[in-house]
Amino acid sequence: MISKDASFDVVIVGAGSAGLNAALVLGRARRSTLLLDSGPPRNAPAQASHGLLTRDGTPPLELTRLAREQLAPYPVTRLARLAEGVVPAQEGFAVTLEGGNTVHARRLLLATGVTDLLPDIPGLQEGWGTTVHHCPYCHGWEVRDQDLADLIPGGGDMAYHRGVLLRQWTPHLVLLTHGPAHLTAQQQSNLDDLGVRIDERLVAQWDGRNVTFEDGTRLGRDTLFVTPGQAQRSALPEQLGCARIDRGPLAGVLLAVTPETGLTSVPGVYAAGDMIGEQQVVLAAASGARAAAAINADLCFGDASRWTIHT
Numbered sequence: 001m002i003s004k005d006a007s008f009d010v011v012i013v014g015a016g017s018a019g020l021n022a023a024l025v026l027g028r029a030r031r032s033t034l035l036l037d038s039g040p041p042r043n044a045p046a047q048a049s050h051g052l053l054t055r056d057g058t059p060p061l062e063l064t065r066l067a068r069e070q071l072a073p074y075p076v077t078r079l080a081r082l083a084e085g086v087v088p089a090q091e092g093f094a095v096t097l098e099g100g101n102t103v104h105a106r107r108l109l110l111a112t113g114v115t116d117l118l119p120d121i122p123g124l125q126e127g128w129g130t131t132v133h134h135c136p137y138c139h140g141w142e143v144r145d146q147d148l149a150d151l152i153p154g155g156g157d158m159a160y161h162r163g164v165l166l167r168q169w170t171p172h173l174v175l176l177t178h179g180p181a182h183l184t185a186q187q188q189s190n191l192d193d194l195g196v197r198i199d200e201r202l203v204a205q206w207d208g209r210n211v212t213f214e215d216g217t218r219l220g221r222d223t224l225f226v227t228p229g230q231a232q233r234s235a236l237p238e239q240l241g242c243a244r245i246d247r248g249p250l251a252g253v254l255l256a257v258t259p260e261t262g263l264t265s266v267p268g269v270y271a272a273g274d275m276i277g278e279q280q281v282v283l284a285a286a287s288g289a290r291a292a293a294a295i296n297a298d299l300c301f302g303d304a305s306r307w308t309i310h311t
């Protein structure tokens, strides 16, 4: 528990890979840190997390457990609570927690992640993370050489990009464009050469083994890939007025940050992880570590200049 109106050097909102790694670095820099954790990380639906050195294949919640456990020696308080609101306050920020308490932070790190927006087709949500995947780097190896389909409604350049990429993992690939494929003659020819089939039928359902089309026909597949759209998971960046970058319908709206530090357009507010476009556990964690070091330096040098003025 924390006391009402408690004050911290840093409040981190979000305890996925980005927030947890930031908490580790800030704790080790002796910064009093509050880590607000409102729920599971984005990859929680997956059985295993891949592509992280020394932990390849570890279940996502086990990674979270290990990361939390390793915070124990440090001055980090983890609180399973949603941050509902934030406003600038004297020399920092006032963060309102679910339930009404307010805490004070000299610096704020947003690590609230993104939400995946799946096409509205029955079966996709149910299979998400098990029979429906989005990232071949995360889950491609496990389904290599199998019968795969990739659903890219609207086709076009994204369908071409995904077709060429996923072909690296299997020669048995069908692109489902859910309507006209909108490929150039050159793109179509390159995909033909790679043996990637295009299917323009409208998709009605995925049952974990078969795609059923609106005309009632079926296509058996071991796994379905899909590229969801994304949206910011939290409204806090908007409340603070952080500048954003619109990366189009798929990548969605990301927070604009200084790449070397993770500093947003609002002084004192930093951001890390998927919400700035990282998209992998190792990258989200790295951006959390980078922002944490920048925040510590910001506090150190801010305090040093203040002491200089007063002496």
Ligand SMILES: Cc1cc2nc3c(=O)[nH]c(=O)nc-3n(C[C@H](O)[C@H](O)[C@H](O)COP(=O)(O)OP(=O)(O)OC[C@H]3O[C@@H](n4cnc5c(N)ncnc54)[C@H](O)[C@@H]3O)c2cc1C
Pocket: 013, 014, 015, 016, 017, 018, 019, 036, 037, 038, 039, 040, 041, 042, 043, 044, 045, 046, 048, 049, 050, 051, 052, 081, 082, 083, 084, 111, 112, 113, 114, 116, 128, 129, 138, 139, 233, 234, 236, 272, 273, 274, 275, 278, 279, 280, 281, 282, 284
């Ligand atoms: C199905 C699936 C499988 C994946 N598999 C892999 C994989 O194998 N390998 C890999 O490298 N990547 C994988 N990824 C990507 C990976 O999950 C993300 O890159 C990573 O989780 C990003 O970490 P993050 O900390 O930025 O955000 P998140 O993991 O989304 O964590 C954000 C956290 O912030 C919390 N939060 C949000 N708002 C608030 C608030 N207002 N107050 C308090 N807390 C808040 C959320 O509850 C959440 O816990 C996968 C993604 C998905 C969807």
